Amino acid sequence: MIRINCPYCGEREHSEFTYGEDATRTTPDNDAPMEEWNKFVYERDNPAGEHIEYWHHAFGCRAWLKVQRNTFTHDISWVGLPHENPEAES
Amino acid sequence: MSGFRHGEGRLGDATLNFTFDGKPMLARAGDTVASALLANGVEVVGRSFKYHRPRGVTSSGPEETGALVTIGAGGKADPNARATMEPITKGLEVFSQNCFPSPKFDLMSVNGLAGAILPGSLFSAGFYYKTFMWPAALWYKFYEPSIRAAAGMGVPPKVADPDIYDRVQSFCDVAVVGGGSAGLSAALSAAQSGLRVVLFDEHNDLGGQLLNEANSEANADLEQWRADAVAALKAASNVKVLTRTVCWGRFDGNMLAAHESVDGKVRQNYHKVQAKKIIIAAGAIERPLVFGNNDKPNVMLASGARRMLNHYGTATGKTLAVFTNNDSAYQTAFDYADAGIKVSAVVDSRQYPSQALVDGCKSRGITLFTQCVVTEAKGWQAVRSIEIADLAANGQSVSNRRRVSCDVLAHSGGWTPQVQMAAHGGKPPLYDKKIAAFVVGDQAPDTYSVGAAEGENGLLAGVAQALHAAKAACGELGKEAGPIIQPPQDRDGATNIVPLWSVPAKGKQLVDIQHDVTAADVVQSHQEGFISVEHLKRYTTLGMANDQGRTSNVNALAIMAQCRGISIAEAGTTRFRAPLAPVSMGGFGGREIGKHFKPVRRTPMQEWHEKAGAVFVQAGMYLRPQYYPKAGETIDDAYERETEHVRKKVGICDVTSLGKIEIVGPDAAEFLDRVYINMFSTLKVGKARYGVMLREDGIVYDDGTTSRFAEDRFFMTTTTAKAGPVMAYLERCLEIDWPDLKVRVSSVSERWGAMAVAGPDARATLTAAFPSVDFSNEAFPFMGVVHAEHNGAKMVILRISFSGEMAYEVYAESDHATDIWQTIIDAGQVHDIVPYGLETLGALRIEKGHVTGAELDGRVTLGDVHMDGMASKKKWFVGKNLKDREGLVHPDRPQLVGLKSVDPRTPISTGSILVTDANASAGADKQGWVSSMTYSPELGNFIALGFLRGGKDRIGERIYAAYPVKGRTVEVEVVSNHFVDPTNERVKG
């Protein structure tokens, strides 16, 4: 069972959370061309390995969190707030 | 009749009564069903899955393949229970399975004969796949019923299980899976670190293979070590010992799943244990040898026969023969001989067993046959003799067949480490030639496999591994594991196995005894091209029975590898998946069953509705009144009456289930401008506006009414279905996309009870109910918002309409909502106010042409529902960038229309497809669909909303609503979706 260390609540079982979306994408500008929005909405990488995602602590504090999860092992190596980023591996 | 009580074993003197197929029998406390049946002389316990071959007890552990029984009766019945794992309790009812009329005489065993006469036909490899290719007519008429009658195991109970199951969530530092000598040692050592330790073992008694040892004078010190270890663990406050608990899977984040059987109010506990470190000491199980009729009752695994004698005090027969390809089975022969039971032969397929073993046989007067095999077990129901033969040096042929008499044959094909749990968490296991079995390859993180589970069968060597693992596990957690007292004796783990994967012989040679898969099936699978291990499994159903291939896997892989001329290592194993043992569904359900399966949400007015005789319907999680029937009314009578009454007079409807969100902050208006397609920054305080949200891809997401309470304070309503998702979406927008906006959102869905008051007399009713509020058109116009109080209860009243009638939505604080509701009902008496339910709510909105979730189904654009004009051109909003993509604005898209049945009293089924041909068949040009329907009392006609290609340009056309599932086609006229009051006069009245 995946466990996520919510910065507000501490470590909780993933059933308290709902998966949100890929957090590696950048929202285009409001007036960006349709092609760019199309790409943003439909094109996703599907990496086998480290991935950064948004999760919602829906049955907890209701914060949206940024989570670094290994899609292959499900290991969670970092959890932060939406505007934060994991430090690059040294 | 061959088994009998012999000696004490480790059981007490107390006796218990139980029944087998209704026949009373006697057991001793500590017996399993298997040991008790054997002690009572039962040989045939049941019949096999496909061929209905007689089956008996084959082991004394979880690897049991033969003795599957039903435990208990009625709702408590537990089918397919392994007799070796079920303790006898007082008065236990045990039933044989898959037998008609009795296990000894079974009419269906003709299947076995058919299989023998026509190899490759009934039930052989690929049977299911081939059968499905036969003519379909035969399948329904013949195959399906006859397979159902013939194949299968226990019958699931037909009544609900009355027992309680619980779920237990816990945490530990070190989890030890398996309570044999290695597991006990690891747990004892880890426990001394002070860390929290959990020990799982699926048996009632801890000790693992130690329980196979004779409980004799010579072993007294070893037995004492076991007893001391168990006592020390049970006494330690930081150790939880879970016996009769099968740990059946390991999941992400080191979560172990286990089912514990308990005697008490609760039948089973389903444990989810979050472990920091996992020591797997799950041991090894013995593999059968593959020879003719190796599934016959009284053919047993040597270790099983040994434990029956030494632990359960039950001799499995009066004359024992042993067949082996390794050293370990000799001890079974020796223990039986030492206990005074005749041992007629040890048949060893190897040429040169060690001198010690040869001497051991000689000193006990046991005849030893080397370079010899058992070709066939013989006897009508159970073993009465064996045929043995000399094995050619190349292993390909036999000669010099002769008979040896015995009534139990103990065999051993080597040992299979229990690697499943380790494999759940990591890489596939690797083949180890030395022990002719798979062992754990790379250990998964935080995991240590030790002892026999890691291929180390030696007693002290396994304990040494366990202590090493405990030290490492505790060390990584910053603690120190402690020393333990070593077992006072050793057991050599070397089996000196020379693999013998199958014996060249006649008769059915079962590989997977539970699923009736034979060596011939594996060969056939190879011949038909299903050669990868994963294909082999699916083609033959090998390893799919409730032992999950524990006993059969290695043998089958080896036979396939032989067919392919490759090594076993190259053939590899199938992937191990949880659960590795059969587990009950009850545990997963826990107490969340029946009405507790999911929460039921009730509105504040629930009791009022009940008293008014409402019929309820589940809408999302809410229980909502569907209609309020008067005496003798059908649902149609009731909703037609309610609908008509609202249009003529006034009605009241509970709409509490709508989502309600307060949006507060200096940037609240800007925020709403971004999430809604239309403007909210221009909305005046005290006014409400209908709003529509799009998804980023331009598809309609949700709609609702948002009111402005103050410059910086808005009150949003969402549809019932989207209440949760919209709230999460708004939070996401604020936290991720626009953290700079100074806005807070909070769900106030629970704070307000809500009721819609609709109809020409709505104003008069509310004026009478709340005299302090001015409901005049001037003071409270359409889309107006008023805050009010009644008897100290806060209210918000919106003048909005979902029905097309003059209507108000009254939001009252939940605690007072029923009072407010009652006040309105009382005031409405003079206008004959009626409560109306979901049916009428739907009828009214369909008549008015309003869309709901049935229309806004996640595929619909603004243009499809004629709302494109609402989208603001002056601002950006979510979905704006993609809503005008080519496919989303294509003129051929089906658009919202109204539909009227040409024969007014013919209903139009929701879900119908719209076609132009009355006799449309599959492949017809589908031009749209029907999304919702009702009877309209106002029009005296069945009407519907739907989506039709060409939409509004086709008004007046007659087409067909076809519902092929029920063979129903209705002629309909395309009309405007605004059936009632298209010019919107009534709402403003």
Ligand SMILES: [Zn+2]
């Ligand atoms: Zn939280």
